Amino acid sequence: MGEAIELSDVYAFGAILLEVVCGRRLWTKNGIYKSLVDWVWAWNRTERLFEAVDNRLEEDYIVEEAQRVLLLGLACSDPTASERPKTQEIV
Template identity: 65%
Template sequence: MYQVICGQRPWTKIGDFQLLVDWVCYLHRDRRLLEAVDGRLGGDYIAEEAQRLLFLGLACSHPIVSERPKTQAIVQILSGSVSPPQVPPFKPPFGGRQWAR
């Protein structure tokens, strides 16, 4: 999903971040989430839709699998009939990665 929204591959290193999702998490923590949207769009997108997809991507990337949205919820979020889940601005510690730096 982030490949489409951000215009980057998941393993793209951006600054100090080894993975795209870690960079998106950092932007979320800094309340700059929409900066993750592919700059080549030149602002030609609906901010609310982009934010919905970015939050969905964060929810689907939760390090605890049981906390990730189920398929039915994902479809409802994508269709706009349900709001994306609330995503904390930090990544819960699990394994070796951190949600945000």
């Protein structure tokens, strides 16, 4: 609706988390996906979320931590604003 509210801040936080772990910009088109969020959701649906991690990291990261951050990013970027976690839950 174009209004800045707490839930839009949560969405932005989730988007930043995804950008950092994936090494891609939010609005970079990834194949058939219009945004990074859609692309990461697709990897999550196929249970291959680790495929979204930035290739430049090679294997220099802890898989469980990367997955935790990606899942948090997805939760914060839920298309339904009321389904996004509250700030207290994120912390």
